[in-house]
Amino acid sequence: xxxVSKALSxxxxxxxxxxxxxxxxxVKLSGINKATVHRLLSELLQHGIIExxxxxxxxRLGPALPILGSLREAAVPIREISKKVLQLISDxxxxxxxxxxxxxxxxHVVSFAYSSRHGTRVTMEDGTQITFHSTSSGLxxxxxxxxxxxxxxxxxxxxxxxxxxxINSKKIEKKLLSFRKNYLAxxxxxxxxxxxxxxxxxxxxxxxxxxxxxxxAPVSRxxxxxxxxxxxxxxxxxxxxxxxxxxxxxxxFKNLNFNE
Amino acid sequence: xxxVSKALSxxxxxxxxxxxxxxxxxVKLSGINKATVHRLLSELLQHGIIExxxxxxxxRLGPALPILGSLREAAVPIREISKKVLQLISDxxxxxxxxxxxxxxxxHVVSFAYSSRHGTRVTMEDGTQITFHSTSSGLxxxxxxxxxxxxxxxxxxxxxxxxxxxINSKKIEKKLLSFRKNYLAxxxxxxxxxxxxxxxxxxxxxxxxxxxxxxxAPVSRxxxxxxxxxxxxxxxxxxxxxxxxxxxxxxxFKNLNFNE
DNA sequence: AATTTTTGGTTCATTATTTGAACCTACGTA
DNA sequence: TACGTAGGTTCAAATAATGAACCAAAAATT
Numbered sequence: 001x002x003x004v005s006k007a008l009s010x011x012x013x014x015x016x017x018x019x020x021x022x023x024x025x026x027v028k029l030s031g032i033n034k035a036t037v038h039r040l041l042s043e044l045l046q047h048g049i050i051e052x053x054x055x056x057x058x059x060r061l062g063p064a065l066p067i068l069g070s071l072r073e074a075a076v077p078i079r080e081i082s083k084k085v086l087q088l089i090s091d092x093x094x095x096x097x098x099x100x101x102x103x104x105x106x107x108h109v110v111s112f113a114y115s116s117r118h119g120t121r122v123t124m125e126d127g128t129q130i131t132f133h134s135t136s137s138g139l140x141x142x143x144x145x146x147x148x149x150x151x152x153x154x155x156x157x158x159x160x161x162x163x164x165x166x167i168n169s170k171k172i173e174k175k176l177l178s179f180r181k182n183y184l185a186x187x188x189x190x191x192x193x194x195x196x197x198x199x200x201x202x203x204x205x206x207x208x209x210x211x212x213x214x215x216x217a218p219v220s221r222x223x224x225x226x227x228x229x230x231x232x233x234x235x236x237x238x239x240x241x242x243x244x245x246x247x248x249x250x251x252x253f254k255n256l257n258f259n260e
Numbered sequence: 261x262x263x264v265s266k267a268l269s270x271x272x273x274x275x276x277x278x279x280x281x282x283x284x285x286x287v288k289l290s291g292i293n294k295a296t297v298h299r300l301l302s303e304l305l306q307h308g309i310i311e312x313x314x315x316x317x318x319x320r321l322g323p324a325l326p327i328l329g330s331l332r333e334a335a336v337p338i339r340e341i342s343k344k345v346l347q348l349i350s351d352x353x354x355x356x357x358x359x360x361x362x363x364x365x366x367x368h369v370v371s372f373a374y375s376s377r378h379g380t381r382v383t384m385e386d387g388t389q390i391t392f393h394s395t396s397s398g399l400x401x402x403x404x405x406x407x408x409x410x411x412x413x414x415x416x417x418x419x420x421x422x423x424x425x426x427i428n429s430k431k432i433e434k435k436l437l438s439f440r441k442n443y444l445a446x447x448x449x450x451x452x453x454x455x456x457x458x459x460x461x462x463x464x465x466x467x468x469x470x471x472x473x474x475x476x477a478p479v480s481r482x483x484x485x486x487x488x489x490x491x492x493x494x495x496x497x498x499x500x501x502x503x504x505x506x507x508x509x510x511x512x513f514k515n516l517n518f519n520e
Numbered sequence: 521a522a523t524t525t526t527t528g529g530t531t532c533a534t535t536a537t538t539t540g541a542a543c544c545t546a547c548g549t550a
Numbered sequence: 551t552a553c554g555t556a557g558g559t560t561c562a563a564a565t566a567a568t569g570a571a572c573c574a575a576a577a578a579t580t
Binding site for chain 4: 002003022023024034035038057100
């Protein structure tokens, strides 16, 4: 691993639940020597990629990131484009939709939309991390991943978020086969007891699955007819979103007939 | 310069007007050897900091940046916080306000707010780069910068954006003295003929000036009385914003009396 | 259609930077 | 006061970065 990669890998330890990391903590997390970590952090610091808190001298993500992020958005307005598509399917289905993309072996919510049809809704936040085994987005991405990646993700300890979270990797793998065949994954109460979600895959320019569009609804509202509406909306949105980010949907998709 | 810094420095060549950069072009821009640039870009590529276009294999800012940017925002919600403060002073003054921060020796708009009082307004965009010599924000930052930085910025060729842009560095330096004394810079028609702007400095935790809050209005609306209102609103906002980003306003500011 | 130029990308011996065990200093705690 | 832990530093040894020359392929030019 090159020095640059090592430095950038340090950024992956920051998350919504861990916004500040001390030097020693970072050493433990990364397994890299303290002097090295310190030097890498110093370089990132110089460029505003991270910054240091005044009190405890802990590190956190820096001011350059929102600026670079908005420059990226200006160059490739995925968020903007996807917001439109997402709003459409949220309006159509009456439920919360979201787009999530892979980054560094983790899925992140990139964009989302709400519907105002119902008084209750599944809430969402930009940048949130998504687990692979307990959400429809995660599952559909896994179903299109390499065996290596799949094994890696399923061999980690799988957290039981609810009483209904499936954590048996054999059983999960079995489900993935049909998810892949249908270009659609489902998760009922896997992450939160009251949430039922459906997801379709998103592909990049080399036909690799790099994310998912999903719709999440309260369990009680996901009946047979809304599942039908949701599924067809998601399939269309997935193709549209894949195209809009310069990706290519697999050839065979067009020839499939999903009248299950 | 360390390898990490070298890699990160490549990111500075991307801007709103140059969203894609080829390998050879990047070599020219950075003055670094081609093999090195290629390796650095490859490492950034791996982490999604940049990505490559399918057609021309050019490089552009990557999908990790908006994700990291929103994580940063979640950890230190400058944009969110500043939007409130900015909206307040925009409502009060009836004009467009914005917050800009230094990154890599460049000023960028981080957040802004409009007022709906008038039919015309100065328009703004997140991430826009701001020049030092022709805007009030740039000038106020210069007035609080080190001599080194000042010389460096003023020795570059200064673009004459309008017929009234001051490009005589001696004259600019003279003005900076009073700007610093007053914690307030002014620019009339320096960047656009019809824009009059005022700016106050923002400081970080080590009392270094890292940006500015500014109000920009059509020249015709900036009369003596609105300048008074604007100035006092900006001074308050600057202290508030400085505090909200964990910065410290210089001690002497409190003791000053600005009844000019 | 043939040729030249320019592009993105690679190779590998030389060179310079990164690395890490041990060390330092400051602060909080028992 | 003694102890543990924090962030940060040192410097010889180890390793990774570097760059001139080189490819292959796509544009541009003839």
